[in-house]
Amino acid sequence: MKRILVGIKRVVDYNVRVRVRPDGSGVATEGAKMSINPFDEIALEEALRIKERGLVEEVVVVSIGSSDAQPQLRTALAMGADRAILVQTDAAVEPLDAARLFLALAGREQPLAILLGKQAIDDDNNQTGQMLAALWDRPQATFASKVEIDGDVARVTREVDAGLETVEVDLPAVITVDLRLNEPRYVKLPDIMKAKKKPLDTISATELGVTPRQRVRAVRFDAPAARQKGVVLKDVTELVAALKNRGLV
Amino acid sequence: MSHVLIIAEHDGRQLNLSTAKCVSCAVQIPNAQVTVAVFGQDIEAVAASAALIRGVTRVLRIENPASVHLLSAVIAPQAVALARCAYTHVFGPSTTFGKDLMPRIAALLDAPQISDIMAVDSAHQFRRPIYAGNAVLTVDVSNEAIVVGTVRTASFDTAPATGSAAVERVSVDAALPLHTRFVALSGASSDRPDLQTASRVVSGGRALASAENFKLVYELADALGAAVGASRAAVDSGYAPNELQVGQTGKIIAPDLYIAVGISGAIQHMTGIKDAKTIVAINKDADAPIFESADLGLVGDLFTLIPELRAQLARS
Ligand SMILES: Cc1cc2nc3c(=O)[nH]c(=O)nc-3n(C[C@H](O)[C@H](O)[C@H](O)COP(=O)(O)OP(=O)(O)OC[C@H]3O[C@@H](n4cnc5c(N)ncnc54)[C@H](O)[C@@H]3O)c2cc1C
Numbered sequence: 001m002k003r004i005l006v007g008i009k010r011v012v013d014y015n016v017r018v019r020v021r022p023d024g025s026g027v028a029t030e031g032a033k034m035s036i037n038p039f040d041e042i043a044l045e046e047a048l049r050i051k052e053r054g055l056v057e058e059v060v061v062v063s064i065g066s067s068d069a070q071p072q073l074r075t076a077l078a079m080g081a082d083r084a085i086l087v088q089t090d091a092a093v094e095p096l097d098a099a100r101l102f103l104a105l106a107g108r109e110q111p112l113a114i115l116l117g118k119q120a121i122d123d124d125n126n127q128t129g130q131m132l133a134a135l136w137d138r139p140q141a142t143f144a145s146k147v148e149i150d151g152d153v154a155r156v157t158r159e160v161d162a163g164l165e166t167v168e169v170d171l172p173a174v175i176t177v178d179l180r181l182n183e184p185r186y187v188k189l190p191d192i193m194k195a196k197k198k199p200l201d202t203i204s205a206t207e208l209g210v211t212p213r214q215r216v217r218a219v220r221f222d223a224p225a226a227r228q229k230g231v232v233l234k235d236v237t238e239l240v241a242a243l244k245n246r247g248l249v
Numbered sequence: 250m251s252h253v254l255i256i257a258e259h260d261g262r263q264l265n266l267s268t269a270k271c272v273s274c275a276v277q278i279p280n281a282q283v284t285v286a287v288f289g290q291d292i293e294a295v296a297a298s299a300a301l302i303r304g305v306t307r308v309l310r311i312e313n314p315a316s317v318h319l320l321s322a323v324i325a326p327q328a329v330a331l332a333r334c335a336y337t338h339v340f341g342p343s344t345t346f347g348k349d350l351m352p353r354i355a356a357l358l359d360a361p362q363i364s365d366i367m368a369v370d371s372a373h374q375f376r377r378p379i380y381a382g383n384a385v386l387t388v389d390v391s392n393e394a395i396v397v398g399t400v401r402t403a404s405f406d407t408a409p410a411t412g413s414a415a416v417e418r419v420s421v422d423a424a425l426p427l428h429t430r431f432v433a434l435s436g437a438s439s440d441r442p443d444l445q446t447a448s449r450v451v452s453g454g455r456a457l458a459s460a461e462n463f464k465l466v467y468e469l470a471d472a473l474g475a476a477v478g479a480s481r482a483a484v485d486s487g488y489a490p491n492e493l494q495v496g497q498t499g500k501i502i503a504p505d506l507y508i509a510v511g512i513s514g515a516i517q518h519m520t521g522i523k524d525a526k527t528i529v530a531i532n533k534d535a536d537a538p539i540f541e542s543a544d545l546g547l548v549g550d551l552f553t554l555i556p557e558l559r560a561q562l563a564r565s
Pocket of ligand 1: 014038039121453454455456479480481482483494495496497498499500510511512513514515516517518521531532533534537549550551552
């Protein structure tokens with residue numbers, strides 16, 4: 001069966017303004033609203049559209065983490081994914097280990113493509129997709145704003161600093177998605193009910209042959225240097241004068 | 250002693266300034282020897298400009314017709330073949346080029362990557378922003394023989410072109426895949442300053458309300474000799490092309506002057522400009538969050554204020 005794997009990371013919702021704990025030991029996330037990483041939602045939407053075009057038969061969502069990620073996987077199932085896999089571990093998983101876990105799943109599931117968000121909005125690492133492609137020895141098409149699948153080839157438009165780059169990759173491949181690829185659908189109530197009956201399998205990281213290791217040790221968390229609140233000027237004349245004062249015009 | 254290998258970013262003709270920023274970062278590592286690797290085809294001139302960057306000890310020029318489009322799948326195996334001989338750090342810029350390439354190198358080296366390095370504390374301790382810049386994380390990789398990093402270019406100065414490193418032509422032995430093919434690159438080439446390196450930037454937001462109105466932003470930018478930027482909302486709505494987006498998922502910039510026109514100041518936008526020296530906000534809503542971090546503010550309708558500002562600048 002032709003299928004797409006989609007990564008779903010549970011992160012602090014993008015509307016929450018996280019703060020560093022006063023003792024620098026971490027970021028205070030207790031009680032914060034948790035959501036699917038926005039980029040992953042876009043990856044899932046794209047996979048669903050590819051399925052709706054009849055190019056694959058199954059969309060499988062995967063989350064790596066503790067059982068706390070189940071609600072996010074249920075949401076993904078409600079959006080339209082066919083089944084979910086929770087790769088369970090209580091350890092913090094670095095991108096290279098996440099890539100290894102996806103690689104192990106790629107071996108089991110033989111997907112046509114693996115779609116991931118280009119970055120997660122908590123760690124902002126932007127690494128996992130590229131690392132997975134390297135370990136899998138397959139193409140990567142990152143920062144996608146358009147994906148066209150034609151047989152065993154994908155044509156992907158990528159948002160790069162210089163504009164838009166189009167690449168053609170042989171499938172299977174890893175595609176990481178950018179914000180403008182699509183607008184994810186809203187979940188409807190009946191779909192939430194239906195999603196409860198869809199399969200959600202749990203497998204441990206060790207069963208997949210990976211014991212997550214912490215290689216990048218967090219030493220300290222600091223609040224960013226705050227900018228001073230400035231002055232509001234009366235009119236354009238005052239603004240031009242202020243700019244001149246600072247030697248900016 | 251640390252041995253830093255920097256992967257040069259270029260477009261085949263010119264070295265990108267991001268490379269000199271990576272060098273500024275690398276030389277902050279105590280006792281660092283800095284080597285720049287230039288991959289591509291017909292890159293003699295690019296390699297020559299890399300050799301001028303102060304702080305660079307050696308430039309390696311690796312010519313290969315397969316490298317012409319700098320596809321990560323093609324460059325990574327070559328970079329890995331180089332990096333395996335005695336480097337402690339492999340750095341690239343945190344631009345779309347480096348973001349795409351460096352993790353592929355890291356995985357092949359079985360090395361961890363530190364993304365968006367904003368400060369160097371020691372050879373194995375670095376600082377980086379997380380949560381869209383809401384926190385700064387200090388990380389330690391003391392147990393690693395080799396680490397990969399991307400350098401947040403806005404955090405470092407451009408190392409001056411006063412050096413004179415030797416350029417060596419080297420060849421590497423690596424199997425290169427054919428599974429990834431370049432098709433096209435389209436971007437509006439303009440005579441305006443480059444957003445990433447400009448000392449002045451004028452950005453427009455959703456308030457511009459149409460691509461037609463966005464001309465106001467271009468005109469103000471031209472009056473100032475500034476580059477043009479945009480918020481995500483302006484890009485999503487099609488008022489401005491994607492390469493102009495500033496912020497967490499766009500470009501991270503540090504101009505001397507940043508003028509935000511009709512931009513509310515969402516955290517994802519502000520993280521892209523927090524190193525700007527002077528931020529000017531023009532917004533009709535006095536309570537817009539952007540005024541919390543702007544040095545200079547004007548409250549009012551941009552459609553009257555921008556033409557007025559242009560007129561006054563023209564007069565002065
Ligand atoms: C994962 C993720 C990543 C993101 N990455 C980015 C990013 O990289 N960059 C980015 O910019 N955003 C990013 N965003 C989006 C961000 O959250 C905001 O939605 C966006 O920045 C808003 O753009 P804006 O300020 O132009 O629009 P709005 O928030 O709608 O603000 C428009 C402003 O214009 C003012 N205004 C309206 N009319 C006038 C007028 N006539 N004259 C003067 N002022 C007027 C209003 O008062 C308002 O403050 C991201 C969001 C997510 C979830």
